[in-house]
Amino acid sequence: MRRDTTIINPRQLYIELGVDELKKLNCPQLGISHFYEFSLGQGKTHELKAVPDGSIDLLFNIGSDKVTTYISGTVFSVKDWNLGDADLCFGVRFQPGQGILPKDLTMDMLVNNDVEIDGNIFGENLTEKIALADNIVDRSRIFKEAYETLVYGRPDLSDKEKINEYLVSRITRAKGCVSMNELVDETNYSACYLRRVFKNYHSISPKQFAQYIRFQILLEKLKTGNMRYDELALECGYYDEAHMMKGFKNYAGITIEQYRKLQEITGRNRI
Structure with missing residues (x-):
């Protein structure tokens, strides 16, 4: 850990x-x-x-x-x-x-x-x-x-725990922008095995985890910057602006514009 x-x-x-x-x-x-x-x-x-x-x-x-x-x-x-x-x-x-x-x-x-x-x-x-x-x-x-x-007080990590630790660290440090093929090459384990190990510990897939990390990176960027949406999408690992907009609405329940208006109304950026 x-x-x-x-x-x-x-x-x-x-x-x-x-x-x-x-x-x-x-x-x-x-x-x-x-x-x-x-x-x-x-x-x-x-x-x-x-x-x-x-x-x-x-x-x-x-x-x-x-x-x-x-x-x-x-x-x-x-x-x-x-x-x-x-x-x-x-x-x-x-x-x-x-x-x-x-x-x-x-x-x-x-x-x-x-x-x-x-x-x-x-x-x-x-x-x-x-x-x-x-x-x-x-x-x-x-x-x-x-x-x-x-x-x-934890015992030494098992091999599977070490694999899980690596996957979490790698995906997070890459800000959600790492492919399964890269993880396979880096660990010498099959994609099927990596997915199984990860899901056993987190009950979500590595792909879902990476998507959540990208969404969190986007939230942080929206808090601190004023980049154009097409640039923001690429910066946060989305295919394009439309892909970013759809992902944000799915996870936040509101559009990016609605979120920014709420920020203006409340004046809060504290957590």
Whole structure:
């Protein structure tokens, strides 16, 4: 597992645009991308939408008398995201393809789904400690200390785990722009075997994962630049502008122009 590098900062555009008091703390360690915290606010829906990012999210919904914990895998396309009933949410977003699951949890259970779990399976009395903490910095430290036990307590990687690690790293570092033929040449394994190994760990294919990475790169470019759409498409690995537009609408549920208008209205680019 890559423990100390950040390659992509996976973004959830509806969290960016639809919640109150959004805070973020980068964490380029332990396969984590960043921590985030926000208030849903009175009168706001407690279901927002998730978009594909190839990542796992662990979310603690902190109420006055209980903490409800959800774990979610990547979604296939834009989908309602259950965030709980209390206003305060503290989340952990892992790097695409990263994140260690405690036993009894599998990616088959998480992909395109939000699963309520006992948050204490990640650490003794973890939910209580997170609820009693004063801010995102303290909550992040508490989670990291508990999660390190899982990371550093792992046995040595098996051959299949090493193959999976390579595929995740290669696809992510190539920003989703690497062919199966290249992966076959680099690993000396057949395409069928590589697909089977990858899907066993992630419940999605390498091709789907690469598409989600390209979509995330596009979100980042839309946040920071004003490139022409034809140039943007090529920069992000799409065949052409039409291919980019179709992919964005499928994954975000809105057009790029609609997304940019929402950015202007909210004035938020924070996560």
